[in-house]
Amino acid sequence: MELKKEKLPEALALLQSDARLFLPAEADGLPQFTVWDGKQAPCLSGNPPLPPKDVLFPRSEKMYGYNLSTGDVADLASPEKQVIFGIRPCDVKSIEKLDRAFLEKGYADSYYRTRREQLTTLSLGCTEAARTCFCESMGLDPADAPGADLMLNDAGDAFSVKSNSEKGEAVLARWGKLLTEDADKDAKGAGKDVSVHCAFKVDLPADLPERLTARFEDPAWAALSRACLGCGCCSYICPTCYCFDIGQENRGAEGTAFRCWDSCMFSDYSRMAGGHNPRPSKRERLRNRYLHKLAYFNERYGTTLCVGCGRCVDKCPAHLDITKVIETVGGER
Amino acid sequence: MSDQQEKMRQGAEKLLQNEEVGYVIGWGTTRFADRTTPIFIDTPAAASDFVWNEYAVNSLAKYLLDDKYPDKKIGVFVRGCESRALNRMLKDKQVKRENLYLIGTPCDGKKAGRCSLCRERNPLLYDVLLWEPVPNVPAEGRFDRVRAIEAMTPDERYGYWGAVYDKCIRCYACRNACPVCSCRECYVDMSRTGFQGKQHSRSDNQIFGVTRAFHVGDRCIECGECERVCPMDLPIMGQTQKILKDINELAGEYECGLDAESENFLGAFDLDDKDEFM
Ligand code: SF4
Ligand code: SF4
Ligand code: SF4
Ligand code: SF4
Numbered sequence A: 001m002e003l004k005k006e007k008l009p010e011a012l013a014l015l016q017s018d019a020r021l022f023l024p025a026e027a028d029g030l031p032q033f034t035v036w037d038g039k040q041a042p043c044l045s046g047n048p049p050l051p052p053k054d055v056l057f058p059r060s061e062k063m064y065g066y067n068l069s070t071g072d073v074a075d076l077a078s079p080e081k082q083v084i085f086g087i088r089p090c091d092v093k094s095i096e097k098l099d100r101a102f103l104e105k106g107y108a109d110s111y112y113r114t115r116r117e118q119l120t121t122l123s124l125g126c127t128e129a130a131r132t133c134f135c136e137s138m139g140l141d142p143a144d145a146p147g148a149d150l151m152l153n154d155a156g157d158a159f160s161v162k163s164n165s166e167k168g169e170a171v172l173a174r175w176g177k178l179l180t181e182d183a184d185k186d187a188k189g190a191g192k193d194v195s196v197h198c199a200f201k202v203d204l205p206a207d208l209p210e211r212l213t214a215r216f217e218d219p220a221w222a223a224l225s226r227a228c229l230g231c232g233c234c235s236y237i238c239p240t241c242y243c244f245d246i247g248q249e250n251r252g253a254e255g256t257a258f259r260c261w262d263s264c265m266f267s268d269y270s271r272m273a274g275g276h277n278p279r280p281s282k283r284e285r286l287r288n289r290y291l292h293k294l295a296y297f298n299e300r301y302g303t304t305l306c307v308g309c310g311r312c313v314d315k316c317p318a319h320l321d322i323t324k325v326i327e328t329v330g331g332e333r
Numbered sequence B: 001m002s003d004q005q006e007k008m009r010q011g012a013e014k015l016l017q018n019e020e021v022g023y024v025i026g027w028g029t030t031r032f033a034d035r036t037t038p039i040f041i042d043t044p045a046a047a048s049d050f051v052w053n054e055y056a057v058n059s060l061a062k063y064l065l066d067d068k069y070p071d072k073k074i075g076v077f078v079r080g081c082e083s084r085a086l087n088r089m090l091k092d093k094q095v096k097r098e099n100l101y102l103i104g105t106p107c108d109g110k111k112a113g114r115c116s117l118c119r120e121r122n123p124l125l126y127d128v129l130l131w132e133p134v135p136n137v138p139a140e141g142r143f144d145r146v147r148a149i150e151a152m153t154p155d156e157r158y159g160y161w162g163a164v165y166d167k168c169i170r171c172y173a174c175r176n177a178c179p180v181c182s183c184r185e186c187y188v189d190m191s192r193t194g195f196q197g198k199q200h201s202r203s204d205n206q207i208f209g210v211t212r213a214f215h216v217g218d219r220c221i222e223c224g225e226c227e228r229v230c231p232m233d234l235p236i237m238g239q240t241q242k243i244l245k246d247i248n249e250l251a252g253e254y255e256c257g258l259d260a261e262s263e264n265f266l267g268a269f270d271l272d273d274k275d276e277f278m
Helices: A005-016 A089-103 A110-117 A166-178 A208-214 A219-225 A282-301 A311-315 A322-330 B002-017 B044-049 B061-066 B080-091 B113-117 B144-150 B154-167 B173-177 B202-219 B225-229 B237-251
Strands: A002-004 A020-027 A030-035 A060-067 A073-075 A082-087 A119-124 A150-155 A158-163 A244-251 A254-261 B021-029 B036-041 B073-078 B100-104
Touching: A002 A005, A002 A166, A005 A020, A005 A082, A005 A158, A005 A166, A089 A110, A089 A119, A089 A282, A110 A119, A119 A166, A150 A166, A158 A166, A208 A282, A208 A322, A219 A282, A219 A322, A282 A322, A311 A322, B002 B021, B002 B044, B002 B073, B002 B100, B021 B044, B036 B044, B061 B073, B061 B080, B073 B080, B080 B100, B113 B225, B144 B237, B154 B202, B173 B225, B202 B237, B225 B237
Parallel strands: A020 A082, A082 A119, A119 A150, B021 B073, B073 B100
Antiparallel strands: A002 A158, A020 A030, A060 A073, A060 A254, A150 A158, A244 A254, B021 B036
């Protein structure tokens, strides 16, 4: 099926009629996933500096409210229907990774699950790879996101459209007469004929997790961490980083429990009661971040916690690079 | 430039050979030709890893705080901006001059927005100067953008800063890159005190912005690192420069880091102050 590009505003309006619709657009001078105002033109090239992670995992989220004198507790989870249009295959893959962390291994995070169940993803295949994109090396296809509910690919004056799920079928049904049959059945699209490749490649050895864990005390960690500023930039712009903190805010007898993003690169993240910090310096913190992404997550879930979106490579103020970590610590010895 | 790069490599190599320094901090290559990264070289042979080109944008001064008690001197390349940062760090007793070997490298300006305000391209302090000083380029419009913000109505101004801090992700890169931000423990990391909520909200983000501005405002050397590192490209020097502009207007010409003796404006006090309070 195809959706003519001129029909896009209409198609978006249909999505928006019963859900909150996020799409990449220029807002406040910055391309970002933003709630569509019904008029904005979506950015159809490139990927915004911040992933749409906070649609599922908000930067700050009120969990429940309570009253200390009455003992009342109220769940503040919001079961709102949400749609993301224009999410790239790397960010779709990152949601699959978050699913593993939040929903598997015997405990499902109810706040995440509610949002996840209510979310529909409409992915847009990439037509060009930025110089920092290395998703192909992480096993992805820049033009196909099997985990998206609906996959769209650029086919000239139209998007080719392919559904991957019931939610995707529902979108197709709703778009109904906006859709047309493929003009050219052999045209590239829906991942059939990938014409986009990442120029940026990294060799990912099959035994990388074992190598990295075995090199826990390797001096390369200290060397790599020296330029690091210990900020939270890389973890906050990463679509797969999911650490959070939980806190309370009280006003008299009333209070709310919230959770908010946190970063393992911060010094207070691992500080314990009494002041002891098992990760006292940048070396331990940086090592932990990369071991989590490239070894610990693999041990637990059999997959890497990095999708190769390249955001951290692009934005790190010290110009550190996860692929350099892979090569330096994980390389052949 | 390659001639200068050669001098830097040779200079560092000699210092390491003679064991005058334990290591030298400079710039090295990355995967991308238009980006460099700070490197820390401790063997003479590796001194050839140093590069010097228009992309050597990262300030090196802040890294000296990572090693306050070195066994041997630390060698570091210093341009105008690093030297001004060092003056401030010396005055704030964050580093000891005798622990440092400063290799002066006059600078022609790099490909970074932060260099557009630079008024001091030559290092103001050094142990050796690798080449002739360069002429300074008078930087125009130091406080232009502060004036533009001052011209707003209070509501516009609130809207302006509100929109800026709605975008802030509180990664604290601005704090961590700033050479004059040097508290051993930042109030931000004391989340249990309630000084600043850990939630990401407009108000808590703004509290961070305003507090950062006041904590560094009167010591700010206007190096622009905070804005360079901000992943959201936020114009946060509008706050620190507002403080500097006010000081300039209240107390006469004021600029930080030009020497290692001057008190910072808000830190200066006099035991014989006529005013009993403070
Ligand atoms: S690796 Fe880069 S982005 Fe991450 S904490 Fe260090 S300096 Fe910040
Ligand atoms: S670690 Fe870097 S490249 Fe990998 S998913 Fe996170 S931001 Fe993207
Ligand atoms: S660097 Fe930018 S985004 Fe990060 S805390 Fe500072 S102002 Fe906010
Ligand atoms: S506040 Fe910004 S401009 Fe001022 S010294 Fe710190 S990093 Fe430099």
